[in-house]
Amino acid sequence: MTATATGVAPGIGTGTLAGADAPALCAELIALARARGADAAEVTHGSGERFEIEFENEAVMQVRSVADETTALTVFRDGKRGSATINGRSAQAIEAALADALTAADAGVADPANDVADAPSEPATAHGPAAPDRPAMRDAVRACMAELETRHPKIRTRGSGYVFDLGETCFANSRGVIQRERRGAYSFGMVFIAKDGTDTTSANWSGAASFAPFDALLDAGVTRRLLDETERSLHPHPIPEKFVGDVIITPECLTGFVGMLAGALGGHALMAGTTPYKDRKGEAIADARFSLLNRPRAPEFPGGATFDANGVPTRDLDVVRDGVLADYLIDFYISRKLGMAQTAGRTNFIVPSGDSALDDIVASTRRGVLLCRFSGGVPSANLDFTGVAKNSFYIEDGTIRHPLVETMLSGNLQDLLKQIRGISRESVNFGGGRFPYLAAGGVTISSKA
Amino acid sequence: MLDTLRRHAARFAGYTELRWQTNRGQRIGMRRGTLLTNASGQSTGVSARCWRDGVFGFAARHGGDDATIARVLADAADNADLKGTGAGRTGGPLPDAGAGTGAYDYRTARPALSPAERIDIVRRLDAYVAERYPGLVNFDVALNTLSMEKALVTSAGAATYSYVPRANVSVNLAIQANDSVVELYEVFGGFGDPEDQLSDLEATFVKIDALYEALRRKAEGTYTEAGLHDVILDPTVTGMLAHEAIGHTCEADCVLAGSIAGDHLGERVAAEKVTLIDYAGRGPDGKATIAIHVDDEGTPCRDVTIIENGVLKGFLHSKETALRMDAAPTGNARAYTFSDEPLVRMRNTAIAPGTDRLDDMIAAIDRGYYLMRSPNGQADATGEFTFGISLGYEIRNGKLGRAIRDTTMSGVAFDMLKTVTHVGSEIGWSAGGMCGKKQWIPVGSGGPPIKCKITVAGR
Secondary structure, three states: OOOOOOOOOOOOOHHHHHOOOHHHHHHHHHHHHHHOOOOEEEEEEEEEEEEEEEEOOOOEEEEEEEEEEEEEEEEEEOOEEEEEEEEOOOHHHHHHHHHHHHHHHHHOOOOOOOOOOOOOOOOOEEEOOOOOOHHHHHHHHHHHHHHHHHHOOOEEEOOEEEEEEEEEEEEEEOOOOEEEEEEEEEEEEEEEEEEEOOEEOOOEEEEEEEOOOOOOHHHOOOHHHHHHHHHOOOOOEOOOOOEEEEEEEOHHHHHHHHHHHHHHOEHHHHHHOOOOOOOOOOOEOOOOOOOEEEOOOOOOOOOOOOEOOOOOEOOOEEEEEOOEEOOOEOOHHHHHHHOOOOOOOOOOEEOOOOOEOHHHHHHOOOEEEEEOEEEEOOOOOOOEEEEEEEOOEEEEOOEEEEEEOOEEEEEEHHHHHHOEEEEEEEEEEOOOOEEEEEEEEEEEEEEOO | OHHHHHHHHHHOOOOEEEEEEEEEEEEEEEEOOEEEEEEEEEEEEEEEEEEEOOEEEEEEEEOOOHHHHHHHHHHHHHHHOOOOOOOOOOOOOOOOOOOOEEEEEOOOOOOOOOHHHHHHHHHHHHHHHHHHOOOOOEEEEEEEEEEEEEEEEEOOOOEEEEEEEEEEEEEEEEEEOOOOEEEEEEEEEEEOOHHHHOOOHHHHHHHHHHHHHHHHHHHOOEOOOOEEEEEEEOHHHHHHHHHHHHHHHHEHHHHHOOOHHHHOOOOEOOOOOOOEEEEOOOOOOOOOOOOOOEOOOOOEOOOEEEEEOOEEOOOEOOHHHHHHHOOOOOOOEEOOOOOOOOEEOOOEEEEOOOOEOHHHHHHOOOEEEEEEEOOOEEEOOOOEEEEEEOEEEEEEOOEEEEEEOOEEEEEEHHHHHHHOOEEEOOOEEOOOOEEEEOEEEEOEEEEOOEEEEEEEOOO
């Protein structure tokens, strides 16, 4: 803990903070917190602007703009911690944040792991454009609606959005750490179904983020592939019979399975003692073709970050390398709680591509499912999973046969990672992570019959 | 704040909504004596939305002074007029749905709990679990609160204020079974401030005891057999079904996007015993999870009968979907934060109670399952749904048997509802529940126990 500053609790001058830039605001808040008895404090100030054009097949529905400014203050006193978040910067709001955080800390529970981080301050960084190109966004939306009408007449969409977000984040703490970052990025998201008379497909979703405006919105992520697949899914069938076979997990679906794995490799799961990967660092937990890399600073990810919530600069981490568990995902608090080194505070994952073409992986599949979306319950602590294969296709003798309906999958993620059969050369960058197609065996595939 | 908004109504040019909103929340989370989270948050701002030639222009900013209000009104108009977007699909005036008025203030009348008292509640619950169940691998206790305070005026004459709170305690227990760690999670509480929900901790201790006993039996439990089974759904699972599998397909914006419900209006989609209603206010028993009397477009809320005696009767509407479908707005346009626009959302969605007894349902099943808790669920435009099941029991020869491990149930709503043979007489409501659809929103869901056929996953 840093030294305590005490004295008469100072008031907040309305003119003091109203016009201050973010570092000055953060510094002033830390000073105020310490003057009121905090041993240490940290502040994250964020200002953001959003511009969005929302549309359906044939018409723009809404044009929306939002401006907001948030300040999150965490104070530490006698080993106890309290936090408060407000938006705006009126003297009243700032006073409320200070009071709430300090009273929360006073009422808290002492924990030796509570503290602010000591880390190198880095130069401020800027990533992506500082303002949206509104005419380009408008033109892209019009072109998208026209293409949907001419090339995808069976596709119905509503609430699709082309968005530009600008966010500036400033972090400071009482150890003198200060970090600043600005990120501006475009994103596109689209929910859609195919409909032909009364035949209706499952809803599908596609989205991606990019620093540059999308030349064509349907090029975002895997949108074109999913539109084609959805139009081919109007007449789905169940599987012929229950079997144990392969799944080829698409990049958009793999994000969910990677999330399950990351949760089991995270510090909170270690602290809870519920993860099956406890005390297994250095062991092979997956097929040697599988790696999981954390790359929050990758220039390809507008959704990345150069520092984490505790102001610690982010860094590359190989979580799983060639099938071996290389490291856990340990943030600042957990590192102090468990006496481990901090390894991560933010996650932007890459599963490196393999050496197989997707077509060859499909051709080598005797019986299985091209798993495009997995709708399932929360996996058990043991990483058992069960759920329904949505927007997915049945594969037999190396050929994609037909779209599926009411098809359930059950398996175990630990086992699945050891039964990887291939990883594709093709991969997709969604703006916050990059993933290939991954084929694995040993999954029970059943229908309701 | 309502008076401030009223003063700006003179600036309205054409259809306009002007809303001020503050959301306040708190989370106090403890894991085995360690206070992991001790945080509160507040978000305040104003938004304006206008309707021009079939396009909404929306703008929102933090704050709420006169200059900010004037700015969002101007920005909303500019956004609606963004050159080159073209007219919307339906350019006519939005329907007159009546002008909602009144103040609906549900803040607690009890003395406010101090921060220390709130943390002490969590500490006592944590200490109770630690002392009583020392063999657990892990346990988490958290207090979660959310209040939404809104003031709204519209060019249609609506002027209303509301304060709607919700508070609950979540408890997660983990135990070592022979083969793996097994967990069980439960949420206690619901409508009201924490002062209303947590005044009797002894009652929560009893619920924790029941949760532990269910976990112990689950750890000794069996895996479900894959396939179509006779099942009984507990009220919380019935509510999940009502919300996810049926309610979403009957939101009029989803109908316009092509959901299966649009093809079946007026048709039989369920057994005659099934009536499904999206309730406004506090629901039929006054105990529903949320309360809403005027929606965020200023429409007075009314109950919407979605299914009546097995026949699909109606959809949930905003003004825009009502215009598009030549229907009446129903008061289902809701926004989560000040910076969110109103979307078609459910309120308290439930299957209405029937006359059957739970014991009779169990006795009517030779081989099946009693499915009691669903921590999550998803459904899509076809009505196909998937729910995780975290607690349940076998039914063998008309009696409850072994507990089951985590599994998943699935089906197609309008097929599954036709298999309903029993509808219980006592309704139950969810203690929490957030629905995600571009924005989050608090929702209520519930119903009685029902007996039906459903597909259950298995190893």
